Amino acid sequence: MGDTDPKANKRAERQVVVLFAISVLATIGFLIAYFALPPGETADSMLRSNLALGLGLALSLLGIGLAAVHWAKALMNDHEKSEDRHQLRSSDKDREAAVEVLKEGAADSAIGRRGVLQGAMISALALFPLAIVVPIVGNAGGEWNVGAFRHTFWRKGRKLMTDPSNRPIKAADVTIGSVFHVIPEGINESENPLNEKAKAVVLLVRLDPADLKEAEDRKGWSYDGIVAYSKICTHVGCPVALYEQQTHHLLCPCHQSTFDVADGAKVVFGPAKRPLPQLPITVDDEGYLIAQSDFTEPIGPSYWERLK
Structure with a gap:
């Protein structure tokens, strides 16, 4: 397990970085395909464009999703925790305890000490919205004459x-x-x-x-x-x-x-x-x-x- 074996921990970190890197490359590929492969007027050109855009978007999302799952499973501990149910609004003491749990989780992820992993995650999350924004902006001046x-x-x-x-x-x-x-x-x-x-x-x-x-x-x-x-x-x-x-x-x-x-x-x-x-x-x-x-x-x- 990554939380007990330093070598396994480092290996898992590299795997998560690779998954985020795949997402980054897929987003860049999506943007390149958007400009380099316009739909055109033929069925073949539309097929090529849609296939390239679909693969780029799918790999971009898949990279982020798999990286998040693998991070949680391999880099964070798997100790079970439970707590009793209370009234809907917790007491101030419980709220302070919840904040401490969140801080503990952040510390457990060790994101502050994993510079490469942190950079890969930020890059993937920062670039992915471009796959949504660029087509919207690109179609802003399109033909909307219903x-x-x-x-x-x-x-x-x-x-x-x-x-x-x-x-x-x-x-x-x-x-x-x-x-x-x-x-x-x-x-x-x-x-x-x-x-x-x-x-x-x-x-x-x-x-x-x-x-x-x-x-x-x-x-x-x-x-x-x-x-x-x-x-x-x-x-x-x-x-x-x-x-x-x-x-x-x-x-x-x-x-x-x-x-x-x-x-x-x-x-x-x-x-x-x-x-x-x-x-x-x-x-x-x-x-x-x-x-x-x-x-x-x-x-x-x-x-x-x-x-x-």
Whole structure:
């Protein structure tokens, strides 16, 4: 044990210093990755950036946590102490005794005599907040125009294309109970395809027309039982893609919000507060499914400037 064996004590101290040093290096690595590996516009660049930032943050916290645990277990004594319960406010004598216990604990940690250990701990704890502050400051001037979610890449006449194969869809090929993941025609050639796709993704489902419950103002938004809804959950924006054919329910895997596709994608369970926005669709002269317009309401989670 470190509290009885001087050699073991010194070895444990070095191990704690190494753990704090790992945290320091991981925080520095996080900061380097933040500036050197911006997310970019491609999935690969986002993957590299998120992986580097995640590893840096994880190792930084892990180093501090393991160092604190190892310090307490290996460098401080393991003598059991107990005291009787008293009234909520201790007497002045007990309060003075508590202060003495705290002083004893500080002395037991020997932080005042371990200069290298003290420096490693202070460095790790001082640097780690930068992993939180720097991204916040860096994003302070970012694009916060929530109005951008009021419009997507969908336009009147744009074909519904399968995702990811990017093939147009004929209404005759959509059987009852089938599900298609859909993107707008031409989105891959847009200026920011990744951003546009994140807003425009749609789930296409065909039901028996007799099962559909359509509001009067939306009776022309479907085609022969085929309906299209935004895949972006109205809770926090997770992809809604788990369809249960027998109940016509659509489930968000993140927080279990459940929507009834047969009844305007209304919420039947979970934390979401509004239905999934519906994409009005029809067919062109060749029988291909096309959009009648963009969504008529903002997609995604509710936010402070969203129009009702």
